[in-house]
Amino acid sequence: MEQVVATRAKARMGLPAMLFYRFRKSVKALRMFAAIAGPGIIVMVADNDAGGITTYTTTGAKYGDHLLWFLILLGPAAYFVQEMTVRLGAVTKRGHAEAIFHGFGAFWGWFSLLDLVLMDWLTMITEFIGMTAAMSIFGVPPWVTVIACWLLMGSMILSGSYWTWEKIALGLCVGNLIYIPAAFMVHPSASDILRNSFVPHWPPGGLTNELFFLLMANIGTTIAPWMLFFQQSSVVDKGLRERDIKFGKLDTAIGSVLTVVVATFLIVVSARLLYGHPIESAAQAAVEIMPVNKYVGTIIAIGLFDAGFLGAICISLASSWAFGEIFGWAHSLNQNIREAPWFYAYYFFDLVLAGLVVLIPRAPLVLITLFVQVIATTLLPAALVFLILLLNDKKTMGKYRNNTWQNVANISIVLVIIILSTLYGITALFPEVLQ
């Protein structure tokens, strides 16, 4: 009835009134989007974490711009996977861990939760490795960096407000865009970049084992298990409803564009300044760039710290949310430390433990990085399969379940990711396979 009245009122409007009405409607939609946006952008940008920055720098140094097209393909793949968590979270009001427990029972629930906790903790160690390495370039000792990070990460959540946390995280996302001006400072050729971005081809030398490993590493860094858990819990904590799904999808789409843009610009920088140099880490890249271009070297180091920091706070939250959902603790960023003591205790415990490992002299950091890759191959396929099954459950999802086209796209993407991430895990375990 209301719709009929609105349609009749619109029909009686003159052109100026109609334009004004459309303008007001657009402004309202924009305000609505601004209120809802956040989880998608944060998770996608945080995906370019310290490990991701290292992978992109290595890719650029080894293969120049030749793999930009592959990276651009990963953007839509990440969007399709993450978009499902928005629908699942908004419809069920359950985080991903709780959704798995509820849907598949305690066995699969515990498997996912414990795997996530281990994997998140190991990944956080790699974030601290990135942050301490980045600050070491400026002469800051690792212990100072670690303690400063703990204090900053703690102060972020003291307000007891999701909005405050999200605004700070979005600020860190803006910091991640620092690689864009860096790319302009190395004066790349636009035509080269466009050609390498949109014309799929193999780099000189063709498809080698080394290239295959790097392609898999790029997939592993773009689609990670913690992202599914983080975004779904974040959607629930923020209180997104079914009618907000379209804005949540737009938020995720913008995030996926940003993640690809940042990665592309970083590869462009690395390709221009480090092509042909064997690069092991982003910190090493920053050090090697310093004598060539001091500003770009500094930007890479700052960006690495920012990426590690954003990654660490998001990953730690993903685990805390998951534990809170299952153990029934109060687990919202909208609650203060007194109201949700276990949630925050776990958040700090995770951060402190990860930071401490980095400070241990001669800690097996390379082995830890290897473990992250291997454990991801146990969790990622399971989490993706659960996601697809839950999104197809009529009883759970109702009209928001996957339609045929979404299933075709999502199942294809998930199958490719599972196959490649498994190969990545196996080659990480048995590198001799590639020789």
Next chain:
Amino acid sequence: MNFLRAALSSLATEVRTINRRYAKPKIQMTWLVKACLVVLRLYLVVLVCLMIYKFVKTLKG
């Protein structure tokens, strides 16, 4: 020591409560869902075997 024992006992109680709460899967168990879960189990068993093999090999080497 008593504190640790009490904490562990409380944790065990909580885990039992969670296991009871999620004892039965709520998803509609069609043949496709069952098949996916079986394949997933096999996949994980193979992967764990590979990891154990690598671990033993590294220890011996």
